[in-house]
Amino acid sequence: MSAISMEKLSKVYSSGVSALAGLDLEVRDGEFVVLVGPSGCGKTTTLRMVAGLESITSGTVRLGDLVVNDVSPRQRDVAMVFQNYALYPHLTVAENIGFALINKKVPKPDRERRVRSAAAALGLMDLLGRKPGQLSGGQRQRVAMGRAIVREPSVFLMDEPLSNLDAKLRVRMRSEVLRVHKAIGAATLYVTHDQVEAMTMGDRVAVLHDGELQQYATPRELYDRPANLFVAEFIGSPEMNLYEATVTGDELLLGSQRLSLGPARTLLAPYRGRTVIAGIRPEHLELDGGAGAGHAGMATLVADVRVVEELGDEAHVFFSIDATAAGASMLAAAAGEAEAGLLAGATHNGIARTNSRSAVRRGQRVTFRVDTERIHFFDPDTSMAVPRMPR
Amino acid sequence: MSAAAMNSQTRRERRRRERLVERDAAIPVELYGLKRGTVTALTTCCVLFALFTLAPVVWVIINSTKTQSNIFGSFGFWFASPFEFFHTFANLFRDIDGDGTYANWFLNTVLYSLSGGIGATVLAVLGGYGFARFEFRGSKAFFAIIIAGLLVPITLVAVPLYLAYAKVHLINSVWGMILPSMVVPVGLYLMRTYVELSIPRELIDAARIDGASELRIFLRIALPLMVPGLMTVLLLSVAGTWNNYILPLIIFSNNQLFPVTVGMGLWSQHAGNSGDANLYPLLVLGGLVTIVPMIALFALLQRYWRGGLLLGSVAN
Numbered sequence A: 001m002s003a004i005s006m007e008k009l010s011k012v013y014s015s016g017v018s019a020l021a022g023l024d025l026e027v028r029d030g031e032f033v034v035l036v037g038p039s040g041c042g043k044t045t046t047l048r049m050v051a052g053l054e055s056i057t058s059g060t061v062r063l064g065d066l067v068v069n070d071v072s073p074r075q076r077d078v079a080m081v082f083q084n085y086a087l088y089p090h091l092t093v094a095e096n097i098g099f100a101l102i103n104k105k106v107p108k109p110d111r112e113r114r115v116r117s118a119a120a121a122l123g124l125m126d127l128l129g130r131k132p133g134q135l136s137g138g139q140r141q142r143v144a145m146g147r148a149i150v151r152e153p154s155v156f157l158m159d160e161p162l163s164n165l166d167a168k169l170r171v172r173m174r175s176e177v178l179r180v181h182k183a184i185g186a187a188t189l190y191v192t193h194d195q196v197e198a199m200t201m202g203d204r205v206a207v208l209h210d211g212e213l214q215q216y217a218t219p220r221e222l223y224d225r226p227a228n229l230f231v232a233e234f235i236g237s238p239e240m241n242l243y244e245a246t247v248t249g250d251e252l253l254l255g256s257q258r259l260s261l262g263p264a265r266t267l268l269a270p271y272r273g274r275t276v277i278a279g280i281r282p283e284h285l286e287l288d289g290g291a292g293a294g295h296a297g298m299a300t301l302v303a304d305v306r307v308v309e310e311l312g313d314e315a316h317v318f319f320s321i322d323a324t325a326a327g328a329s330m331l332a333a334a335a336g337e338a339e340a341g342l343l344a345g346a347t348h349n350g351i352a353r354t355n356s357r358s359a360v361r362r363g364q365r366v367t368f369r370v371d372t373e374r375i376h377f378f379d380p381d382t383s384m385a386v387p388r389m390p391r
Numbered sequence B: 001m002s003a004a005a006m007n008s009q010t011r012r013e014r015r016r017r018e019r020l021v022e023r024d025a026a027i028p029v030e031l032y033g034l035k036r037g038t039v040t041a042l043t044t045c046c047v048l049f050a051l052f053t054l055a056p057v058v059w060v061i062i063n064s065t066k067t068q069s070n071i072f073g074s075f076g077f078w079f080a081s082p083f084e085f086f087h088t089f090a091n092l093f094r095d096i097d098g099d100g101t102y103a104n105w106f107l108n109t110v111l112y113s114l115s116g117g118i119g120a121t122v123l124a125v126l127g128g129y130g131f132a133r134f135e136f137r138g139s140k141a142f143f144a145i146i147i148a149g150l151l152v153p154i155t156l157v158a159v160p161l162y163l164a165y166a167k168v169h170l171i172n173s174v175w176g177m178i179l180p181s182m183v184v185p186v187g188l189y190l191m192r193t194y195v196e197l198s199i200p201r202e203l204i205d206a207a208r209i210d211g212a213s214e215l216r217i218f219l220r221i222a223l224p225l226m227v228p229g230l231m232t233v234l235l236l237s238v239a240g241t242w243n244n245y246i247l248p249l250i251i252f253s254n255n256q257l258f259p260v261t262v263g264m265g266l267w268s269q270h271a272g273n274s275g276d277a278n279l280y281p282l283l284v285l286g287g288l289v290t291i292v293p294m295i296a297l298f299a300l301l302q303r304y305w306r307g308g309l310l311l312g313s314v315a316n
C-alpha cells in the first residue's frame, strides 16, 4: 500500500506563479523517497501541500487510502522537519520535542518517557534543558528531527534538513537520518537539491524541474538510464559530457572523430543520418594506456588537455575536443568565457575522471577509450533518451 | 541558607553575568570607522540635548519644595526656604477652591490609563497577529482603513465626537473615556510589523503540524514571542491615555470624573484668576507626581526590550 500518493497535483500561487504542474508521485509504506531538483522547482511547495500547509490548486493528495485535500494539517498525522528547523525559541529542547505530545493529550509519564527515548536516540540527553539559542547548528537539526520522530507519525516530511550544516556534519547526519528512518519505518519524503544526498539516501528518487516530474526511479536507474537530458545532466558529478553527434551507418561522428558504434548501432538505427546528443559520463572515459583495442564497441576519442584538477584519490581532466557541446551548463560556461575573453585557448568542453596517478599534463594530447555501450543517446528535438536495449 | 536567600543570590549572579555579556557585546567606536573627533562632537550634541529636555524636570523637582511667592521670587534652579514639599503634598489631597481633589483625579487617570492601555494592547496584539499571519477577504482593505485612522487627529473630530457621544450617552461616562482609549491604530500597526519580523511563518506552520489548535498556537507559541512588542504597545497606549487632555476635556463636565490633565488645567486657570488660593505650588508638585508613575513604568518595562529573543529558532 502506498503511504502518500499524489495525483495530478498542481499549485498556482495567488501571485500567478505556477509552482507545480500535474505531479504524480507515490511513496510506499516504509519507503524513503527523495525529491530532488534545482532551486525553485517546487520541492517545498510539494511538501507543504502534503502537509496541508498550502492549499491545493488541483489534483489530489492521499495519505493511506484517505483523500486529505481538505483535511487540516493538525489531523493529518504528518511530521515535518523544516528547511530552517523552525524550533520554538522560548521553549527548551524537551518542551520543543514534547509539544506535539501535549497537543495530543498524551499523559505526562508516557510523554516524558517518549521525549527521553527520542532524545536518547538522537544524542540530545544532555541538552534537554537548553533553549534552541544555546545549541549548535547540528544540535538544532537533531532537535528538529526529535520533534518529528517523537510523534511516531505515519508520514515523515523533511525539507532540506541538512542544507545548513557544514560538509562533514552533513555526511554524518545522512546516515543518522537513515538510521532513524529504519528505526521508525515511516514513509519518508525527503527534499534536497543535492544530488549526492539524493543518490546516497533514496530508495527511489524523484527528479523535479520547473514543477514537473522528470523521472522517478531508483538511484541506479537514474544513473544508468536517465530519461531525458535534464536528468542526465543533473545526476552525476562531475556532470555528464554532452555533444552533438551524427549517426552514420555503424559509426558515430563526433566533430571530426569517428567512433565505431558496435552493438549500440541497432538502437540508433532510426537516427541514421540524423543528429543525436551523445552523453558520456566523466568516469567512463578511460585514459588509453596503449593496451590496444578492447572488445567490439570500444572506441577511442582524442582530446587536448586544458586543466588537470588533482583531488588526491582521483583527478579531473578538463579537455576539449572539436565536437559541439550540447549540455546547458557547458554552453553557458562557454558563452561566459567567450564574453569575458577569459582563459583564451584554455576553454574546455569536457571532463574526464581519471586515476590521479596517471601523469597527464596540461596541453598534452591524450586518447580516451570509451565503451560505446555506456554512451547515452538523446533525441535533440524532444530531449528524451533514445531507449536503451534491455539488459 | 534559606531558599529565598539562595534565589536572590542566583538572581544577582545572573544579573552580573548579563552585565558582563553586555559589556562584551559593546563594540569600541573605533571599529565603526568613526573618528575620535566625530564621536566627541556627537556626544556633546547628545549631552546638550539631554540637558535641554531634562532642565524643566529639574525645575519642577526644585520648585515643588517652594511656596508660591518663592516660586516667582527666588532663583528657579535652586532651593529656597521654607521647605514646603510635605505641606504642599498634603494639600494635594484636599479640595482647594472647590474644584475637586488631585487624589481623585489621579485615581481617575490611573483607571482610564490602565483599562484603556490594557484594552488597547489586547486589541493590538490580537489584531496585529491576525493581520500579520492570516489572509482573509478584505484583510488589505481593513488594514488600510486602520492605518488611515492613524492620520486623523482627535482635535479634527472633536465636534462630531461630542455629538455622537451625546446620542449614545457617553458624555460624563467613564466608558466614554475608556473605549476610545482602547483604539490605538499605531499599536496595531506596531504589533503587525513586530509579528511579521519576529515570528516566522514556519514557526506557526510547525506548531500546526505538531497538532496545536490556532488558539493554542497563539497563546503558547506566538504570544510569548510577542512580549517585547506587546510591552512597547502597552507603554505607548498607557502613556497616550495618561497624557490625554483633549478627549476628557470634551466629554467630561463633572469635576469628579476629570483625569489629572484636565483637573490641573482647571487649577491652572483658577491660579491665574485668584492669586490668594496658593495654587501654583500645587500645580508644580501635581505635575511632578504625574510624571513619576510614567518614569516608573518605563523603568519597569524596559527590560523587555532585550533583543535576541528569537535567537536560535531558525537557522542563520
Ligand SMILES: Nc1ncnc2c1ncn2[C@@H]1O[C@H](COP(=O)(O)OP(=O)(O)OP(=O)(O)O)[C@@H](O)[C@H]1O
Pocket: A013, A014, A015, A017, A018, A019, A037, A038, A039, A040, A041, A042, A043, A044, A045, A046, A193
Ligand atoms: N508563497 C508563495 N507565493 C508565490 N510564489 C511562491 C511562494 N512560495 C514559492 N513560490 C514560487 O514557487 C516556486 C517553487 O518554490 P519552492 O519553494 O517550492 O521551491 P523549492 O524547490 O523548494 O526551492 P529551494 O530549493 O530554493 O528551496 C518558485 O518559483 C517560488 O518563487
Ligand SMILES: [Mg+2]
Pocket: A043, A044, A045, A083, A159
Ligand atoms: Mg525549498
